[in-house]
Amino acid sequence: MRVEAVCTGCSLLCDDIVVEVKGGRVKKVLHACAIGAKRIESALEAERALKPLAGGRIVSLDEAVKQAAEMLREARRPLLYGWCNSVNEAVRLGLELARKVNGFFDGPMSVCHGYSIWYARMKGIRPPKLDEVLDRADHVVYWGCNPAESHHRHASRFAVFPRGEKTPEGVESRSVTVVDVRPTRTMRIANHRLIIPPGRDAALAKLIAGELSGSRGKPSEAGVAEEEFYSFIESLKRSTYVVVFYGLGLYSAGERSGVEGLYELIKVLESSGVKAAAIPMSGHYNMVGAVEEALSATGYPYAIDFSGGQPSFSQEQTAVKLLSKGEFDVVLVIGSDPLASMPRQAVSGLKKSKVIAVDYQLSLTARAAELVLPAAVGGVESGGTATRMDGERLELKPFLEPAGCSRADEEILKMVAKEL
Amino acid sequence: MDVYKLLPKTNCKKCGHTCLAFATKLILREVKLEDCPLLFEDKYAENLAKLRELLEPVMDTYETGLKLDESKCTGCGNCVVVCPANVSVDPSVARGMGANSEEVVFRVEDGVAKIVNLERCRRFPPDRINCRMCEQYCYSKAIEIY
Numbered sequence: 035m036r037v038e039a040v041c042t043g044c045s046l047l048c049d050d051i052v053v054e055v056k057g058g059r060v061k062k063v064l065h066a067c068a069i070g071a072k073r074i075e076s077a078l079e080a081e082r083a084l085k086p087l088a089g090g091r092i093v094s095l096d097e098a099v100k101q102a103a104e105m106l107r108e109a110r111r112p113l114l115y116g117w118c119n120s121v122n123e124a125v126r127l128g129l130e131l132a133r134k135v136n137g138f139f140d141g142p143m144s145v146c147h148g149y150s151i152w153y154a155r156m157k158g159i160r161p162p163k164l165d166e167v168l169d170r171a172d173h174v175v176y177w178g179c180n181p182a183e184s185h186h187r188h189a190s191r192f193a194v195f196p197r198g199e200k201t202p203e204g205v206e207s208r209s210v211t212v213v214d215v216r217p218t219r220t221m222r223i224a225n226h227r228l229i230i231p232p233g234r235d236a237a238l239a240k241l242i243a244g245e246l247s248g249s250r251g252k253p254s255e256a257g258v259a260e261e262e263f264y265s266f267i268e269s270l271k272r273s274t275y276v277v278v279f280y281g282l283g284l285y286s287a288g289e290r291s292g293v294e295g296l297y298e299l300i301k302v303l304e305s306s307g308v309k310a311a312a313i314p315m316s317g318h319y320n321m322v323g324a325v326e327e328a329l330s331a332t333g334y335p336y337a338i339d340f341s342g343g344q345p346s347f348s349q350e351q352t353a354v355k356l357l358s359k360g361e362f363d364v365v366l367v368i369g370s371d372p373l374a375s376m377p378r379q380a381v382s383g384l385k386k387s388k389v390i391a392v393d394y395q396l397s398l399t400a401r402a403a404e405l406v407l408p409a410a411v412g413g414v415e416s417g418g419t420a421t422r423m424d425g426e427r428l429e430l431k432p433f434l435e436p437a438g439c440s441r442a443d444e445e446i447l448k449m450v451a452k453e454l
Numbered sequence: 455m456d457v458y459k460l461l462p463k464t465n466c467k468k469c470g471h472t473c474l475a476f477a478t479k480l481i482l483r484e485v486k487l488e489d490c491p492l493l494f495e496d497k498y499a500e501n502l503a504k505l506r507e508l509l510e511p512v513m514d515t516y517e518t519g520l521k522l523d524e525s526k527c528t529g530c531g532n533c534v535v536v537c538p539a540n541v542s543v544d545p546s547v548a549r550g551m552g553a554n555s556e557e558v559v560f561r562v563e564d565g566v567a568k569i570v571n572l573e574r575c576r577r578f579p580p581d582r583i584n585c586r587m588c589e590q591y592c593y594s595k596a597i598e599i600y
């Protein structure tokens with residue numbers, strides 16, 4: 035049987051995937067890149083979480099759910115962490131759960147693209163849809179990101195190679211610029227390669243804006259090679275629709291000035307009569323959705339503290355910071371592996387707390403957890419809606435039954451909430 | 455892109471296209487050099503000679519070939535979408551979608567590109583064009599044309 039699917043391997047949510055399924059097994063995956071194909075195949079992997087575990091012992095799902103509810107109920111200060119790899123419906127339930135247990139709601143978005151997603155929303159900026167980029171953008175800039183390694187199909191599915199209404203020759207109708215601190219594979223498809231020292235993103239944005247508004251600066255101020263810079267400026271001036279896809283490179287050293295500088299540059303481009311937009315290249319498939327759900331439920335993007343009953347928020351108080359101070363006694367981790375990805379101090383805080391892991395794989399975090407609730411693989415075994423990097427909501431099209439005792443995130447969260 | 459660079463780049467549209475579109479059509483053999491009147495002016499004589507050389511058909515097509523190293527490939531799909539032969543047999547590829555037709559040169563299966571129909575490549579008859587688009591735009595240097 036051939037079925038259509040939406041890939042949840044990254045925030046591009048490629049919706050042209052075709053899967054051949056036979057007897058409940060995947061026979062072939064068409065069109066997904068290596069990351070996407072791997073995610074689909076992971077549903078059948080050995081590292082898969084299939085049974086609920088309590089203290090390493092297999093228990094029934096009911097038992098595990100009861101224990102999770104009890105841990106959360108009795109927690110002095112619970113953290114509910116993850117959400118970027120869960121569908122919007124599950125995020126909503128997570129926010130309700132956090133409110134109910136007076137918990138702290140956060141995830142990788144607070145140290146990743148959460149800020150830029152929030153910043154754009156605050157300024158009332160709505161990014162264009164990727165289909166519009168396909169049809170109209172004649173200059174695509176990859177800034178501080180390397181889609182050749184992280185979002186493999188970004189250029190071929192939407193931004194560079196497809197032929198659109200105003201871009202009839204595909205790659206030859208567009209200019210491609212890559213800004214990064216070192217040569218990258220993405221530069222292989224670029225016309226302009228701007229290499230800058232780390233942390234000079236804001237300076238470069240300012241320099242470009244200056245060129246456009248007639249106040250010339252020196253390329254050396256941003257540490258960029260002169261010849262390359264001016265040929266980029268020439269090409270930029272000829273462009274009619276510029277879209278900048280930016281990555282975490284813009285946050286070097288935890289600075290936010292890169293993102294702010296970029297949006298200033300977008301404004302300058304627009305006022306010089308060029309259509310321009312910026313879109314963050316978020317990694318996890320539903321990071322944009324997680325931030326948007328949090329904003330619409332509480333007015334805050336992430337790092338939301340429900341301990342006082344009413345939600346409160348401080349940019350400086352993220353899960354990573356509070357974990358480093360050993361603040362949480364119980365941590366529910368959903369679709370994330372903080373033990374493998376957080377800085378050392380936060381990890382030692384995490385190790386001191388009791389962890390409930392909701393995941394489809396036995397990640398480092400799940401292996402060390404007090405309690406494991408096996409989750410279905412989103413997009414493969416369970417559905418719901420997810421939000422693409424451009425804000426487009428897509429309905430996932432699962433094509434396998436959840437393996438073993440695994441359940442959709444939503445179902446698990448509902449069961450836990452009911453037990454509270 | 456090399457072809458484009460050698461055109462007059464005036465976008466005069468005497469050929470009925472922009473210079474950029476004309477360049478692509480030249481490569482695809484949909485138009486002839488003679489369709490651009492400007493090229494036959496004296497000042498473009500050198501460019502014209504170079505263009506003739508560039509567009510010379512691949513002499514013996516069986517001396518040409520294309521290798522795809524699947525171990526390097528990440529399934530990015532750049533080759534699938536950039537390939538003019540793919541686009542002409544499966545129009546949805548022009549919009550960046552995966553190739554569902556069995557007639558394409560490449561498509562991505564289980565996360566890596568596979569050569570499905572090498573003879574569709576425009577380097578082979580009847581086209582015999584010196585196209586190297588897939589090789590040029592592969593992120594991973596997985597494609598080698600020889």
Ligand code: SF4
Binds near residue numbers: 042046047048065188
């Ligand atoms: S680019 Fe992202 S969404 Fe598309 S197939 Fe690859 S992993 Fe999946």
Ligand code: SF4
Binds near residue numbers: 465489490492
């Ligand atoms: S006639 Fe020649 S110069 Fe004029 S647009 Fe066509 S290709 Fe370009």
Ligand code: SF4
Binds near residue numbers: 538
């Ligand atoms: S060389 Fe052949 S396979 Fe490669 S892009 Fe050109 S026509 Fe397609």
Ligand code: SF4
Binds near residue numbers: 530532534566591
């Ligand atoms: S362009 Fe290269 S890396 Fe991308 S799918 Fe084709 S062969 Fe693989």
